[in-house]
Amino acid sequence: MTLEFQSVSKKVFEETHIAPTSLKLEPEVFNILLGPTLSGKTSLMRLMAGLDKPSTGKIFFEGVDVTKLPVQKRNVAMVYQQFINFPNMSVFDNIASPLRVQGLPETEIKMKVGKVSELLKLTTFLLQRRPAELSGGQQQRTALARALVKEAELVLLDEPLVNLDYKLREELREELPHLFSDTGATVVYATTEPMEALLLGGFTATLREGEVTQFGPTHQVFKNPLDLETAKGFSDPPLNTMQVEKNGKSFLLENQGKWDVAQYASVPEGTYTIGFRPHHLQLHATDENNLKLSGEVLVTEISGSESFIHLKSGNNRWVLHAHGIHNLQPGTNVEMCLSSSNCFLFDSEGNRVTDI
Amino acid sequence: MVHTMAEISLQNISHSYQRLPNGSADYALRNVDLTCRKGGAYALLGPSGCGKTTILNIVSGLLMPTDGKVLFDGEDVTTHPPDQRNIAQVFQFPVVYDTMSVHDNLAFPLRNRNMDHLQIEERVKDVAEMLELTDSLHKKASGLTADGKQKISLGRGLVRPDVNVMMFDEPLTVIDPHLKWELRSKLKQLHRRFDFTMIYVTHDQTEALTFADEVAVMYEGEVVQVGTPDELFERPTHTFVGHFIGSPGMNLLPCTLVDGYPLFSGNRIQLPSPLPPVEPDQRLEIGIRPEFIKLDPEGFFVNVNRVDDVGRYRIIKAECGGSLLNVYVPEGVAIPSENVRVSFDPEHTQVYCEGWLHERKEAA
Numbered sequence: 001m002t003l004e005f006q007s008v009s010k011k012v013f014e015e016t017h018i019a020p021t022s023l024k025l026e027p028e029v030f031n032i033l034l035g036p037t038l039s040g041k042t043s044l045m046r047l048m049a050g051l052d053k054p055s056t057g058k059i060f061f062e063g064v065d066v067t068k069l070p071v072q073k074r075n076v077a078m079v080y081q082q083f084i085n086f087p088n089m090s091v092f093d094n095i096a097s098p099l100r101v102q103g104l105p106e107t108e109i110k111m112k113v114g115k116v117s118e119l120l121k122l123t124t125f126l127l128q129r130r131p132a133e134l135s136g137g138q139q140q141r142t143a144l145a146r147a148l149v150k151e152a153e154l155v156l157l158d159e160p161l162v163n164l165d166y167k168l169r170e171e172l173r174e175e176l177p178h179l180f181s182d183t184g185a186t187v188v189y190a191t192t193e194p195m196e197a198l199l200l201g202g203f204t205a206t207l208r209e210g211e212v213t214q215f216g217p218t219h220q221v222f223k224n225p226l227d228l229e230t231a232k233g234f235s236d237p238p239l240n241t242m243q244v245e246k247n248g249k250s251f252l253l254e255n256q257g258k259w260d261v262a263q264y265a266s267v268p269e270g271t272y273t274i275g276f277r278p279h280h281l282q283l284h285a286t287d288e289n290n291l292k293l294s295g296e297v298l299v300t301e302i303s304g305s306e307s308f309i310h311l312k313s314g315n316n317r318w319v320l321h322a323h324g325i326h327n328l329q330p331g332t333n334v335e336m337c338l339s340s341s342n343c344f345l346f347d348s349e350g351n352r353v354t355d356i
Numbered sequence: 357m358v359h360t361m362a363e364i365s366l367q368n369i370s371h372s373y374q375r376l377p378n379g380s381a382d383y384a385l386r387n388v389d390l391t392c393r394k395g396g397a398y399a400l401l402g403p404s405g406c407g408k409t410t411i412l413n414i415v416s417g418l419l420m421p422t423d424g425k426v427l428f429d430g431e432d433v434t435t436h437p438p439d440q441r442n443i444a445q446v447f448q449f450p451v452v453y454d455t456m457s458v459h460d461n462l463a464f465p466l467r468n469r470n471m472d473h474l475q476i477e478e479r480v481k482d483v484a485e486m487l488e489l490t491d492s493l494h495k496k497a498s499g500l501t502a503d504g505k506q507k508i509s510l511g512r513g514l515v516r517p518d519v520n521v522m523m524f525d526e527p528l529t530v531i532d533p534h535l536k537w538e539l540r541s542k543l544k545q546l547h548r549r550f551d552f553t554m555i556y557v558t559h560d561q562t563e564a565l566t567f568a569d570e571v572a573v574m575y576e577g578e579v580v581q582v583g584t585p586d587e588l589f590e591r592p593t594h595t596f597v598g599h600f601i602g603s604p605g606m607n608l609l610p611c612t613l614v615d616g617y618p619l620f621s622g623n624r625i626q627l628p629s630p631l632p633p634v635e636p637d638q639r640l641e642i643g644i645r646p647e648f649i650k651l652d653p654e655g656f657f658v659n660v661n662r663v664d665d666v667g668r669y670r671i672i673k674a675e676c677g678g679s680l681l682n683v684y685v686p687e688g689v690a691i692p693s694e695n696v697r698v699s700f701d702p703e704h705t706q707v708y709c710e711g712w713l714h715e716r717k718e719a720a
Binding site for chain 2 (some may be wrong): 036037132135136137165166167168170192193194195198199202221232236237238277279298299301302303304305308310319323325330
């Protein structure tokens with residue numbers, strides 16, 4: 001199903017929750033809303049579901065204006081962060097509930113519930129139990145099964161994995177795109193975690209303070225952010241940045257170094273920001289074109305296979321993410337390098353400067 | 357600032373929530389031995405229900421263990437109530453007095469102890485500086501964001517001069533990813549400066565491994581392995597640890613042993629030295645992390661089911677002889693379009709017998 005927002009905004013009293021937004025979701029795939037807490041993910045989903053009415057603008061399902069259509073009349077399923085099930089019903093009845101509302105015959109209900117419970121690994125034994133007797137992972141599987149069995153055209157998943165253990169999250173995250181891929185449903189998935197967006201793939205809209213900053217195929221948005229806010233929002237560990245001055249043909253760095261890149265030779269003089277991801281900052285120089293940087297170690301975090309070295313370089317605080325174990329002590333001075341091709345250049349407005 | 361921290365030792369602790377436990381299944385904790393040396397940073401890592409929080413409650417004195425002893429600096433405190441143990445705790449959700457200012461929140465535990473006014477001011481000022489809260493000292497706590505409130509919870513522990521151990525129960529759950537990095541490194545920096553004894557409970561491996569000097573991995577009420585982050589990563593003693601740590605976790609592939617070397621799907625796997633034989637009916641598996649499998653034209657053939665691109669690296673989801681395996685491919689390394697062959701790094705190839713590491717015989 002296609003879903004389109006035309007200049008949709010939402011104000012609650014004087015407070016803007018969603019700035020005027022135009023967005024056309026990609027049908028039949030995962031559409032990820034990525035942004036920090038209070039960036040408008042849930043507000044957007046409530047507008048999609050019809051739980052809230054927009055203050056301005058129009059919403060279209062398959063080209064039909066549904067702006068005024070209430071939630072019951074839209075074919076939508078939603079799964080929340082908290083595990084929400086009917087506590088007094090068995091798991092089977094929980095999953096069957098939307099089908100009973102539709103008035104389907106029992107034999108068909110049995111068949112459909114059987115099919116989705118198998119997909120979600122809810123065994124016959126678990127189907128007879130009450131939700132409270134299940135683990136968190138199984139409770140959320142029940143809620144997902146109910147969303148799946150309804151065969152809704154639009155499925156809204158609002159941080160559904162956040163209350164689960166790390167490993168369970170990993171498992172369900174891997175299953176989710178496949179569960180919905182055969183149903184033809186358009187899925188919207190909200191998350192605060194850049195890694196989760198990358199693992200789920202599909203399309204991503206990055207959000208910040210009620211605004212969609214960019215929308216496109218997930219990996220394209222990650223590899224090619226068009227502004228500083230998107231690059232920052234879609235980076236974990238956080239994006240490293242430094243201010244530079246364009247003077248003549250070169251950029252002057254804070255440490256008096258020079259950065260010459262043919263690609264940017266003709267951009268106007270002025271102040272710019274270079275952004276680069278922590279894993280692109282390297283401890284050992286590899287080729288001539290690299291940008292040389294130095295810094296002082298603040299603290300090193302080691303995860304067993306990777307090192308996160310927090311550094312201070314002039315007024316900047318950076319993280320260097322290296323493969324392998326590099327136990328650098330606080331106070332150590334390190335020389336680092338960075339390849340120009342891994343740098344994003346932003347102007348003083350925060351817009352990305354590409355080739356000129 | 358002076359802190360008196362203690363060594364915390366758990367000796368053969370078992371705990372059941374039932375009054376008359378009957379058999380080991382009734383126990384939430386079984387025979388836990390764990391020593392947290394003075395000034396060390398420890399993490400308890402495991403899935404929900406593995407007993408992590410039960411241990412915290414036993415250390416803090418909220419629970420009295422069914423069996424075993426709790427020692428603080430060698431002194432048996434098993435029967436001491438919480439208020440005699442001098443523990444600071446930070447919970448999943450920030451606990452602050454919303455109507456008080458940040459300053460009064462930090463001063464509160466010291467006022468309760470009737471500390472001298474000037475001394476209180478000095479300590480509050482120091483702690484606020486450490487946590488970068490100086491500018492918000494006179495703001496109401498209710499106006500702060502989740503990470504600011506969590507800093508206050510931490511500060512209320514730091515400000516006390518009498519704390520034996522600081523305990524953290526999933527303290528970053530409600531914090532956004534960007535701020536998690538900031539708070540975590542702050543905590544690590546503070547630990548390096550002041551050497552508190554710290555115990556940190558989490559199900560998140562990245563948090564546990566980056567925070568702690570030593571991590572205790574728990575599973576169903578037992579401590580399976582205690583080790584440094586790189587020990588747990590490179591040499592898990594049990595397949596559960598291999599699976600739980602790493603993302604994706606360790607590949608586990610059924611094998612047999614022929615002349616001391618594992619045979620997997622018809623391929624002889626290289627090891628630094630041969631392994632001793634096992635009983636014929638024992639279950640054997642190779643444990644190899646995705647990071648230690650390399651694309652190698654000289655290696656053995658695998659079927660590629662799918663490639664997941666995570667931006668910084670890719671994971672090949674492959675199949676060989678009916679077993680699934682994940683292969684880590686760093687940025688910049690090309691994946692051949694057909695005839696994908698891999699090899700295992702012998703130094704990092706482990707063999708497990710009935711789930712436990714099958715050790716090489718050390719030369720005498």
